[in-house]
Amino acid sequence: MAKTNLYVIRHGKTMFNTMGRAQGWSDTPLTPEGERGIQALGIGLRESGLDFNHAYSSDSGRAIQTMGIILDELGLKDQIPHQFEKRIREWCFGSFDGAYGSELFHGVIPRLYHITNYKDLSLEDLVNGIYQVDTAGWAETWEAVSHRILEGFTAIAKAVEVQGGGNALVVSHSWTIQTLICLLQAKANLNLPLPNGSVSLLEYEDGQFTVRSIGDASYRQIGEAIQKD
Template sequence: MSETKLYVVRHGKTMFNTIGRAQGWSDTPLTAQGEEGIRELGVGLRLAGVPFKAAFSSDSGRTIQTMDIVLRETGYQGISYQRDKRLREWCFGSLDGGYDGELFNGVLPRTEAFKNGRTLQDVSWQEIAESIVEVDTAGWAEPWDVLSKRIFDGFEAIAKSIEASGGGNALVVSHGMTIGTLLWLIDHSCPKQFIENGSVTVVSYKEGRFAIETIADLSYREIGRKDIQNEKKA
């Protein structure tokens, strides 16, 4: 049996990413720049010779669009591809679609978790989730126990299915805060960090346990970008 690894990609840059709005469960398509970034990723993965046996994404349009580009550029259009709503981004409830700065620098700092001058770097993912629930007037935001369970269950189900079929690599397209949450659930000492659009985070899975291999790796995009630029010059 070969090793089981999930290559977890954050979707390409979208319209809301570009203008600094929180997407959550709302959705906007990739921009032209975002599409090109994911094309770079796909070319880079192909040139690096990374093999995939299955593909998974959330059911959001931006991850589906990202997956379509990666599968086309890597030549893996024929592999099994499933969409799973457990891989969605966090739901910001009534704050979905609002400006990031307003949410993270204006609204959340007024909640209980941010008292005594605590910042986003000081609070845990759990405290951020509890703060979003606290300020969500619609009552749609997910409580931490629901949010953390659906994220971990979603990724674990993928890992178990790949392991049960003999191991190998799965390509997974998800979202920035969802990927960050998964990393923290695997290792509580993992610091919060920005997960760049089109980056690759690799986690391995063995005997019921995840291990973090790489976080927010942009090297595949860099490989792809250089190849595309050389092609244009030729």
């Protein structure tokens, strides 16, 4: 049986990313720049010679759109099924979903914890802070969000493994990917480099994940160089 590798991709740049709005369970499409960046990623993955036999994304529109572009560039859109997994959605920001990120991260959260920089918090404290200030009752606790994310990615890895392993494309979201990696590495930091269209490689074997790379932008850069030619 081949090893199971998850190529976990952050979706392309969206309208809300560009506007600086908190984009959790709310959704906006990729911008033309975002589409071009993901096309470059698809080209880079194609040029790498990697074979992919599985495709998963969250059920958010921006993740679905991203996967569609990648599969098109790889020539796999009609070759492998694209499956949706809602457990790998982004964090829900509750009543702050769609609000300006600066209001939440540089205003409300620092005031709640009496700090200057929200990045001084652990992921757990940040999630629980969002839960506290959410007036809509939609945001999740750390226990809930960490459980669903780990459960979702584990379910994907097991499904790929059962089908013989190999390489799977998985499109998810910045905070979700950061949460997963921090859980796997028993770290709490808020500073993982995860640009749009970056790839984090996770290996799954004997029921355990191993993080092989984080936020790798090289595939996209290869594609961008080809786009310029």
